[in-house]
Amino acid sequence: MFLHMQNSAVESVALFMAGVAAYFVYKHYVRGDEVENAAFWVKTLKIAIVALVITAPLQVIHGDLYARHVYETQPQKFAAMEALWETDTYVPEYIVAFPTDLSHILDPRAKELLGIGIPGGASWLASGGDPQAEIQGLNSFETEAPPVALVFWAFRIMVGLGFWFILLAFWASYRWYRGELVEDDLLHKAFMGSSLLGIVAVETGWIVTEVGRQPWVIQDVMLTEHSVSPGLTGAEATFTLAGFVGGYVLLLALYTYVIRRIIQHGPPEIEGGPVETDAGTDTPPEAEVSVDD
Amino acid sequence: MTDLASSTLFGLPLPEIWFGLVFFILAMFLFLDGFDFGIGILFATREDDHEKETLFAAIGPFWDGNEVWLVVFGGALFAAFPEVYANLFSRYYLLMFAILAALGLRGLSPEMYEEREDEQWRRYWGWAFVVGSALTPFLLGMFAINWLTGVPGIVSVPGVLGGLAVVALTVADGAAFLGLKTRGSLRDDASAYGIRAVVAYLGLVALTLVAIYVTTPALQSALLSLPVIALVLLSAVLVAGYVVATRRGEYLAAFASAAGLVFGLVTVIAVTMFPVVDRATGLTVTEGIVSTLPLNIMTIMMALLLPIVLSYFGVLYSVFSGPIESGETYG
Known part of the structure; x- marks a missing residue:
């Protein structure tokens, strides 16, 4: 879990860097607009690709190990991830799942899903190699099931994104290898579009973890409903929840504003020599940046 | 090897030791982050951009390290007296939320201030910095006094007076620190404010104690006990010492x-409270303490880690000692 989160942090930052760098590379080399420090952005893109090539496959590998750990320690969460209500063997892993009925979007059930699945895949994942393994269904637990739809879909979004990032990493490194990195506008657009998807994957991962563990706040020890402070009134809880949401929305807005400014200013001047600039552009970097800090 | 679960380590009075430790950590926080708050409040008196930058530079290397002591305070209270922690944080829920918001504002505003040179932007974040710096010690003072008296609501007369006393104390603390970190008119002005603040503190803390005496009969005999009276007299001597040292330019002595x-203030609170650790529930130190096994493990951890933490604080403060040089900034 610790590794999975650490690695995802590096991976999401790599994606964000790649997205920003791809924007400037695209602007300069594909659209032909003047961009200061174009070479700097190419270098940034390359560093991000290296980070992505390392972290993206690793993320899926220990994600798989982690899923097995979840099956052993929190079987109810695992069942929710697979929307498995009845205990079964040879459980398939749906890569893409289509609900057969609109109601199944909000209430996915493994038996009633039409999808492209790996036969025995979920059993194989949980047991570490045995496609015949039995998986406990949600109905076999004494406690109420977590909100299955949320866990089921969040898990699929996270895993889907994880594989998309691997694809991106290999696509980009292939283009780099062929010397076509700055020309492939489709790749640039894919990176730009994926800038924030790393964060989305992290968030959906946390939804799987925290919603999936319900109704336990400490697995098998304490129920969430028992962990509420006895003196807490509904009004107080609502007030502070609104305060946290409002506060963080405000912080996000501020953060977005500040990051936009930083990106638009480009890299600051480095002491002891100018930043390596592209031969085509010889405008000096904006002076304001160095004064600012 | 002796069984860690059956009796306290070497038969030591660990509940009492942890009671003292929790208050020691609280005092470390109020003293160290106190000067950050005080400098943040004094920020309101500055007009000149360069002087404002100097104030940021004075606290830049320290403030977040100082706030670790608040985290340790919460952690130690939770680990040693879990029931007290749960009771306090539930009872003063909105107060805790307000402290968190004030601390957030205080931490965010210098970062934002530095982002842009725009005058209006800086005026706004400068004020946010002052408000966060003043509100945090005020609310913390309220919390500490409410904890002592066990009052059920958040706003109480002793709490508000105690909050104001802590604000005045942080200004005196910050002014003395600026005595060490700055020069010229900035230092002279800070000293003048520091002297006024420390005198105001003495008055406010006396009023707080009187208010507690009047509103909380259960604490009356503890307030009139020898250690409390001695500590109050000692505080009066220290206030005089602060004034004399500041006038003579001996800022280290003032600090x-x-x-x-x-x-002294934190000890008064602890001594008045003891042996009860949560007045509202009447829980005593020996009743509120965590079970023996975790208590022993925590004690070993603390004995190993506290000297390390104290020594790296020593290194930090000696590396960044001495006045701010021209051109030093927050970042």
């Missing part, structure tokens, strides 16, 4: 007096 005042 030490401020430290003495903070530790």
Whole structure:
């Protein structure tokens, strides 16, 4: 879990860097607009690709190990991830799942899903190699099931994104290898579009973890409903929840504003020599940046 | 090897030791982050951009390290007296939320201030910095006094007076620290404010104690006990010492007096409260303490880690000692 989160942090930052760098590379080399420090952005893109090539496959590998750990320690969460209500063997892993009925979007059930699945895949994942393994269904637990739809879909979004990032990493490194990195506008657009998807994957991962563990706040020890402070009134809880949401929305807005400014200013001047600039552009970097800090 | 679960380590009175430790950590926080708050409040008196930048530079390397002591305070209270922690944080839920918001504002505003040179932007974040710096010690003071009296609501007369006393104390603390970190008119002005603040503190803390005496009969005999009276007299001596030292330009002595005042105040609270650790529920130190096994493990951890933490604080403060040089900034 610790590794999975650490690695995802590096991976999401790599994606964000790649997205920003791809924007400037695209602007300069594909659209032909003047961009200061174009070479700097190419270098940034390359560093991000290296980070992505390392972290993206690793993320899926220990994600798989982690899923097995979840099956052993929190079987109810695992069942929710697979929307498995009845205990079964040879459980398939749906890569893409289509609900057969609109109601199944909000209430996915493994038996009633039409999808492209790996036969025995979920059993194989949980047991570490045995496609015949039995998986406990949600109905076999004494406690109420977590909100299955949320866990089921969040898990699929996270895993889907994880594989998309691997694809991106290999696509980009292939283009780099062929010397076509700055020309492939489709790749640039894919990176730009994926800038924030790393964060989305992290968030959906946390939804799987925290919603999936319900109704336990400490697995098998304490129920969430028992962990509420006895003196807490509904009004107080609502007030502070609104305060946290409002506060963080405000912080996000501020953060977005500040990051936009930083990106638009480009890299600051480095002491002891100018930043390596592209031969085509010889405008000096904006002076304001160095004064600012 | 002796069984860690059956009796306390070496038969030591660990509940009492942890009671003292929790308050020691609280005092460390109020003293160290106190000067950050005080400098943040004094920020309101500055017009000149360069002077404002100097104030940021004075606290830049320290403030977030100082706030670790608040985290340790919460952690130690939770680990040693879990029931007290749960009770306090539930009872003063909205107060805790307000402290968190004030601390957030205080931490965010210098970062934002530095982002842009725009005058209006800086005026706004400068004020946010002042408000966060003033509100945090005020609310923390309220919390500490409410904890002592066990009052059920958040707003109480002793709490508000105690909050104001802590604000005045942080200004005195910050002014003494600026005595060490700055020069010229900035230092002279800070000293003048520091002297006024420390005198105001003495008055406010006396009023707070009187208010507690009047509103909380259960604490009356404890307030009139010898240690409390001795500590109050000692505080009066330290206030005089602060004033004399500041006038003579002996800022280290003034800073030490401020430290003495903070530790004195926290000790008064602890001594008045003991052996009860949560007045509202009547829980005593021996009733509220965590079970023996975790208590022993925590004690071993603390014995190993506290000297390390104290020594790296020593390194930090000696590396960044001495006045701010021209051109030093927050970042």
